[in-house]
Amino acid sequence: MESQTNKCPFCTIEDGFVVLMTETAFAIKDGYPVSKGHTLVVPRKHVANLFELARHEQLALWDLVERVRERLVEEHQPDGFNIGLNDGLAAGQTVPHVHVHVIPRYNGDVPDPRGGIRWVVPAKAPYWE
Ligand code: AMP
Ligand code: ZN
Numbered sequence: 001m002e003s004q005t006n007k008c009p010f011c012t013i014e015d016g017f018v019v020l021m022t023e024t025a026f027a028i029k030d031g032y033p034v035s036k037g038h039t040l041v042v043p044r045k046h047v048a049n050l051f052e053l054a055r056h057e058q059l060a061l062w063d064l065v066e067r068v069r070e071r072l073v074e075e076h077q078p079d080g081f082n083i084g085l086n087d088g089l090a091a092g093q094t095v096p097h098v099h100v101h102v103i104p105r106y107n108g109d110v111p112d113p114r115g116g117i118r119w120v121v122p123a124k125a126p127y128w129e
Pocket of ligand 1 (some may be wrong): 009010017029030031032033072084085092093094095096
């Protein structure tokens with residue numbers, strides 16, 4: 001990996017966790033999955049913020065997100081996905097190496113899934129109430 005850091009869990013990831021790999025990015029199974037198939041798409045370059053990547057690296061990351069999604073559809077037949085990233089400590093980022101969460105969702109996995117990522121701010125999430 002480029003700019004490896006000893007402390008970063010993604011720069012030191014074990015091969016067994018890697019599900020797909022390209023020239024600039026790789027996909028790993030999340031170590032603490034919130035759903036069956038929860039996968040992280042990670043650039044090889046160790047940077048905290050998506051926009052520190054060159055545009056072609058951002059696009060390559062997104063290409064891999066699409067491939068991961070297709071693979072998860074085949075593997076687990078989920079009913080939906082939450083796809084996104086936490087940008088910064090205030091937004092909840094806990095690993096300072098960019099990663100896109102690809103979270104398969106299944107009918108009935110929570111009592112009421114409405115709002116999805118709006119639940120990062122629980123008090124404001126249910127705008128329909
Ligand atoms: P975030 O809070 O958006 O930075 O997400 C960090 C993600 O990394 C979480 O979903 C964790 O479950 C995952 N994670 C943390 N450490 C490891 C690790 N050693 N191997 C695989 N996934 C990890
Ligand atoms: Zn790293």
